[in-house]
Amino acid sequence: MTDTTSAPAEETDELTRLEQEGEIAADYLEGLLDIADLDGDIDMDVEGDRASVSIVSEGTSRDLQKLVGRDGEVMEALQELTRLAVHRETGERSRLMLDVSGFRARKREKLTTLGAETAQQVKETGEPVKLQPMTPFERKVVHDAVAAAGLRSESEGEEPQRRVVVLP
Missing domain, CATH: 3.30.300.20 (K homology (KH) domain)
Structure with missing residues (x-):
């Protein structure tokens, strides 16, 4: 038990x-x-x-x-x-x-929009998209937005040039 x-x-x-x-x-x-x-x-x-x-x-x-x-x-x-x-x-x-x-809250909103828009672009083109380098916080927000849109993403590169890649 x-x-x-x-x-x-x-x-x-x-x-x-x-x-x-x-x-x-x-x-x-x-x-x-x-x-x-x-x-x-x-x-x-x-x-x-x-x-x-x-x-x-x-x-x-x-x-x-x-x-x-x-x-x-x-x-x-x-x-x-x-x-x-x-x-x-x-x-x-x-x-x-x-x-x-409210700086981080506003940034989270912008990054969520970026992730959703990039996911839509990848869905339309079928091609992966590499985003600009981001902080760990920024990458996490984008990864979450991409996942919510039904796609996959991963991070690549070394800090401070680490970036999100949105995959079809």
């Missing part, structure tokens, strides 16, 4: 762990905002199997743009620093996602 009570307990433990990651990340980011003298609120959530933390501003988000940087480069670095802060506290590797002023 199998023990079915452990599955919900394991899910609860995982949720608690991800919420703890979000709390640690929020504390770290609040300290950073104070040091940088930037106004922003921290929103925490759990999306799938990872903690998600967003820095949002009620007024103009021009100041927070400094935390995004050119094409999200500063935000990616800040995400890695935040993951390290979580790791320091928990001893476990974090897959936490950081968004600043």
Whole structure:
């Protein structure tokens, strides 16, 4: 006989762990905002199997743009620093996602559209399409969109030139 009570307990433990990651990340980011003298609120959530933390501003988000940087480069670095802060506290590797002023959410929308449109192009032509090099986050979003459109994709190349190839 199998023990079915452990599955919900394991899910609860995982949720608690991800919420703890979000709390640690929020504390770290609040300290950073104070040091940088930037106004922003921290929103925490759990999306799938990872903690998600967003820095949002009620007024103009021009100041927070400094935390995004050119094409999200500063935000990616800040995400890695935040993951390290979580790791320091928990001893476990974090897959936490950081968004600043909705930048990542907007990028996800654009990449989902790109994946769907590229999948449609591949369906029409029957020819594979290689996309521009992307970050791991960007590639994941495109792979998911291509799969949702019923096609296959794979990544090829070495970082930082790794790219998605959509296959017929």
